[in-house]
Amino acid sequence: xxxxxxxLVYLYILAIVLFILxxxxxxxxxxxxxxxxxxxxxxxxxxxxxxKLLQDERILASLWLSLSIGAASTxxxxxxxxxxALGIVKGNLPAKNLLESLFLGPLIVPLxxxxxxxxxxxxxxGLVGSPLGIVxxxxxxxxxxxxxxxxxxxxxxxxxxEEAAIVHGANSWYxxxxxxxxxxxxxxxxxxxxxxxxxxxxxTVTVFLAQADTVxxxxxxxxxxxxxxxxxxxxxASLTVILSFGLIVLLEKRFKIHKYLEM
Amino acid sequence: xxKMMRFYSILGWLAVAYMAALFLYPLLKVVYTSVWVNGGxxxxxxxxxxxxxxxxxxxxxxxxxxxxxxxxxLFIGYxxxxxIATRPAHKQGFWLMLIISPMFMSLTIRLFGWMILLSxxxxxxxxxxxxxxxGELSLLFSQTAxxxxxxxxxxxxxxxxxxxxxxxxEPSLLEASTMLGASRLRTFWQITFPLSLPGxxxxxxxxxxxxxxxxxxxxxVGGPADTLLANMAYNSIVTIGNLGMGAALSFVLLVIIVxxxxxxxxxERRGHIAx
Numbered sequence: 001x002x003x004x005x006x007x008l009v010y011l012y013i014l015a016i017v018l019f020i021l022x023x024x025x026x027x028x029x030x031x032x033x034x035x036x037x038x039x040x041x042x043x044x045x046x047x048x049x050x051x052k053l054l055q056d057e058r059i060l061a062s063l064w065l066s067l068s069i070g071a072a073s074t075x076x077x078x079x080x081x082x083x084x085a086l087g088i089v090k091g092n093l094p095a096k097n098l099l100e101s102l103f104l105g106p107l108i109v110p111l112x113x114x115x116x117x118x119x120x121x122x123x124x125x126g127l128v129g130s131p132l133g134i135v136x137x138x139x140x141x142x143x144x145x146x147x148x149x150x151x152x153x154x155x156x157x158x159x160x161x162e163e164a165a166i167v168h169g170a171n172s173w174y175x176x177x178x179x180x181x182x183x184x185x186x187x188x189x190x191x192x193x194x195x196x197x198x199x200x201x202x203x204t205v206t207v208f209l210a211q212a213d214t215v216x217x218x219x220x221x222x223x224x225x226x227x228x229x230x231x232x233x234x235x236x237a238s239l240t241v242i243l244s245f246g247l248i249v250l251l252e253k254r255f256k257i258h259k260y261l262e263m
Numbered sequence: 264x265x266k267m268m269r270f271y272s273i274l275g276w277l278a279v280a281y282m283a284a285l286f287l288y289p290l291l292k293v294v295y296t297s298v299w300v301n302g303g304x305x306x307x308x309x310x311x312x313x314x315x316x317x318x319x320x321x322x323x324x325x326x327x328x329x330x331x332x333x334x335x336x337l338f339i340g341y342x343x344x345x346x347i348a349t350r351p352a353h354k355q356g357f358w359l360m361l362i363i364s365p366m367f368m369s370l371t372i373r374l375f376g377w378m379i380l381l382s383x384x385x386x387x388x389x390x391x392x393x394x395x396x397x398g399e400l401s402l403l404f405s406q407t408a409x410x411x412x413x414x415x416x417x418x419x420x421x422x423x424x425x426x427x428x429x430x431x432x433e434p435s436l437l438e439a440s441t442m443l444g445a446s447r448l449r450t451f452w453q454i455t456f457p458l459s460l461p462g463x464x465x466x467x468x469x470x471x472x473x474x475x476x477x478x479x480x481x482x483x484v485g486g487p488a489d490t491l492l493a494n495m496a497y498n499s500i501v502t503i504g505n506l507g508m509g510a511a512l513s514f515v516l517l518v519i520i521v522x523x524x525x526x527x528x529x530x531e532r533r534g535h536i537a538x
Contacts, residue, residue, distance in 0.1 A: 024376050103282060140286045
């Protein structure tokens with residue numbers, strides 16, 4: 001009785017794990033099929049899609065655009081997040097709870113609402129369709145990931161060291177740079193990696209701001225999967241899946257990343 | 264310490280200014296655009312959303328799909344989190360990593376995977392055909408596919424939240440309960456479950472908020488009739504060119520989500536106090 005109950009539990013867990021990983025893993029064999037995107041199992045084995053991927057200028061341009069936007073907005077969001085977290089935890093701002101909601105708000109406000117807001121704001125400024133507009137929008141969407149982890153880290157921080165630095169004659173900037181910042185770096189780095197990944201994958205806000213020559217990679221993938229079906233996307237998707245798994249193992253081993261993902 | 268504090272306050276104000284200009288101000292613009300039509304104030308857009316079938320049906324469908332996906336994700340998420348929390352401590356990291364790994368993969372790519380799995384010539388349809396013959400199974404481009412996609416998307420968040428609250432549980436409480444003669448089932452229902460409720464409420468808030476505001480899931484795995492509120496807001500603006508209506512729809516969505524989060528937050532806090 002006990003035995004069969006345990007095996008039933010494991011069967012259930014196996015089904016759930018298949019549900020979670022199935023859609024991700026199915027992409028890998030599909031990328032080696034000759035070009036039939038949706039038929040499984042693939043009829044033949046070929047590397048054709050990988051060769052085409054390297055020659056697909058639209059995908060490569062989107063990839064480059066997304067990486068640049070991701071890098072720029074992550075740096076900016078890192079700075080904003082750092083300022084926000086320091087102000088909230090260590091500054092004397094009024095109505096801190098309210099301001100914290102302002103910084104974390106983009107996680108709660110639906111992305112469509114944020115996207116429409118940016119559209120309305122950017123049309124008169126001529127920023128629709130420009131990479132700068134997308135970068136600014138992404139900073140707002142991704143900065144909460146940095147803020148959240150930095151606030152949590154700063155709250156466990158021992159202020160005595162800073163006081164010691166000041167007492168020994170350091171100015172504020174020097175004390176911050178040599179005492180506070182180095183200890184914040186691991187958290188800042190994990191937050192930034194998370195923020196970068198969110199920027200790379202951002203669809204809903206971006207789709208309001210992107211035009212023909214600012215098609216970011218998720219929008220391109222959507223186009224290749226749903227509009228003008230192009231099987232080269234299987235190669236891109238499967239490379240992404242493999243890279244992501246590598247990244248996850250690394251992040252979990254080094255930073256215990258799962259601790260930072262709860263909202 | 265005043266010097267340091269002033270320095271941090273200045274940094275904080277810079278961030279506040281940035282978010283006020285690029286987050287708060289655009290949001291106010293959305294509200295303004297939704298009620299200021301042709302140079303005059305009107306609630307016409309909102310009246311239309313609640314009184315016209317076209318809009319109210321999508322509103323109800325969005326609520327139904329979100330609640331259904333949240334409940335399914337809660338059930339699967341709870342069992343999974345409980346399973347992980349009861350593994351030996353050194354194995355829990357591995358299980359968590361396995362479960363949350365899709366969070367690091369692009370949602371477009373995950374949904375593409377579901378398109379392959381659910382398509383007419385995909386593996387699920389093949390298995391179905393092999394097992395039951397005849398009767399074609401075609402799940403792709405249906406509301407079922409949308410719910411599957413949403414559950415898949417929100418599940419890791421739910422698992423993480425419930426796992427955290429299960430993990431905080433004092434093991435001595437469970438020992439005491441079993442030592443006093445309670446069965447495992449009774450221990451679960453009278454001790455473990457009530458104490459894990461904050462995680463359940465936190466998980467369902469996130470699940471509902473993500474589900475209700477989903478944009479990508481319906482356009483990738485749903486059919487033309489499965490558009491939800493977020494898609495309707497987009498279509499109103501981009502396809503029809505009615506900016507005011509799009510703004511109003513997206514603001515209704517925002518209000519629904521904030522209302523649900525407030526209620527859930529209150530329940531969660533009550534749970535914390537109880538434990």
